[in-house]
Amino acid sequence: MNMTLEDNDHSDRFFSRWRLVTGFAVMAGIAAIVIGVYVNHARQQVGADYTAMVGDVVRAQQQNNQLNQVINVFMANPASVHLPEINHFLWLAQRHLEGIQNSIGRYPLLEPHVSYLSDDFKLLESQLTELERLALQTIHDNSFLEPLQQLGMEMEVNMAWIYSELNNAVHAAAGEQYRVTQQMSRAVIPLVLFVLIMTASLFAAVINLQQQRNKMHKLMLTDELTGLKNRRYLVSIATTQLANAQRQQHPLSLMILDLDYFKHVNDTYGHPAGDEVLRLVTGCIASLCRQSDTLARIGGEEFCLLMPNTSMEEAKCVAMRIRQKVASLELDCVKDGLRITVSIGLTTTITGEQTFEQLYSLADQALYQAKETGRNRVDIVLPPVHMGGSDSSYTNNAEKPKSYFSSPSLNNVKES
Numbered sequence: 001m002n003m004t005l006e007d008n009d010h011s012d013r014f015f016s017r018w019r020l021v022t023g024f025a026v027m028a029g030i031a032a033i034v035i036g037v038y039v040n041h042a043r044q045q046v047g048a049d050y051t052a053m054v055g056d057v058v059r060a061q062q063q064n065n066q067l068n069q070v071i072n073v074f075m076a077n078p079a080s081v082h083l084p085e086i087n088h089f090l091w092l093a094q095r096h097l098e099g100i101q102n103s104i105g106r107y108p109l110l111e112p113h114v115s116y117l118s119d120d121f122k123l124l125e126s127q128l129t130e131l132e133r134l135a136l137q138t139i140h141d142n143s144f145l146e147p148l149q150q151l152g153m154e155m156e157v158n159m160a161w162i163y164s165e166l167n168n169a170v171h172a173a174a175g176e177q178y179r180v181t182q183q184m185s186r187a188v189i190p191l192v193l194f195v196l197i198m199t200a201s202l203f204a205a206v207i208n209l210q211q212q213r214n215k216m217h218k219l220m221l222t223d224e225l226t227g228l229k230n231r232r233y234l235v236s237i238a239t240t241q242l243a244n245a246q247r248q249q250h251p252l253s254l255m256i257l258d259l260d261y262f263k264h265v266n267d268t269y270g271h272p273a274g275d276e277v278l279r280l281v282t283g284c285i286a287s288l289c290r291q292s293d294t295l296a297r298i299g300g301e302e303f304c305l306l307m308p309n310t311s312m313e314e315a316k317c318v319a320m321r322i323r324q325k326v327a328s329l330e331l332d333c334v335k336d337g338l339r340i341t342v343s344i345g346l347t348t349t350i351t352g353e354q355t356f357e358q359l360y361s362l363a364d365q366a367l368y369q370a371k372e373t374g375r376n377r378v379d380i381v382l383p384p385v386h387m388g389g390s391d392s393s394y395t396n397n398a399e400k401p402k403s404y405f406s407s408p409s410l411n412n413v414k415e416s
């Protein structure tokens, strides 16, 4: 029960860590989007090169003056000889106008600040076309001189207005660009730190999660009180070891160990003292086991020892040693020099043909016999001949087993 509650606790922690990792991932995602948007905005700002546009505007302003001069010369003497020059400057003005409009289209951050000029741009385009037409007509008809002069003045005002506004807008954008560049250079260090912290936190959370997962896995297979393996582990390893025993035709022994009158220990000295006794006794048993043996706690005061590659004789020796050592244990945690004893049921298969359940059942019957016949004993029940082969080789000083199902063989080996 205790174990189950602990399991739940660990499982809760496991899932809360998953939530933590998910939280980190979401935060990192949001941070990445914010940084991405910021960097994109900054890139547009910093990446915009307004120099070419400023050059266009300055040249357009200069050519505006030259065009005015040419028009003035033409109005003083409206001869066709001036027409190519006028057309040339008109053409240049047109190109500059187009160039500037294209530049505006390339800088999305500038566009909103100059969009109010679009009508003026259209007007200027139509004025340029109209001027070309009027200049041509004036050569044939002087009455067009006045409208031409009028249009020239209007165009000059319009151009001056557009270019001065553009100049202001470009300067403002360049100023903003400088400000963003400054901001970016200041923001780079905290941004990098933030990303590093996020990455490190995520990394730490994942490692933590992995450790928690490993711990949980270990806990799932471990008895918390004694630190021994638990029944789940025992069943899984027993299946593997039985298969090995069968393949290699090696004997495998299984014993069940049950502390005698343990209830009395709890009732007399209290549960915590009982726990300490369990730890001391299992420590003592574990010290007598081989590296390849598996000692597991399968119940309150009941343990299993699985011994691969161990004959009945060898296992019997181990069982006797355990029984004696436990009986002679001095338990400081209980007063009055109380001694604890253990009853042991043992079985052995020489071929590994039995299932774990069958072996367990045989060892359990042997344990039952040990308890029934006085406790602090080792009893053996062997598999029947038809289940495990030549069991006659196992028999100690008792009769040969008859049948696993009807009358299993009993070997009382309690030594004096």
Ligand SMILES: Nc1nc2c(ncn2[C@@H]2O[C@H](COP(=O)(O)OP(=O)(O)OP(=O)(O)O)[C@@H](O)[C@H]2O)c(=O)[nH]1
Binding pocket: 225, 258, 259, 260, 261, 262, 263, 264, 266, 270, 271, 272, 273, 274, 275, 278, 299, 300, 301, 371, 375
């Ligand atoms: N302190 C402690 N006691 C436990 C634990 N698990 C089981 N027990 C106790 O072990 C005792 C087992 O009692 P019984 O099944 O009557 O067995 P017993 O008193 O050892 O008697 P026999 O096995 O017949 O010799 C009970 O009192 C349980 O409360 C544990 O984790 N810690």
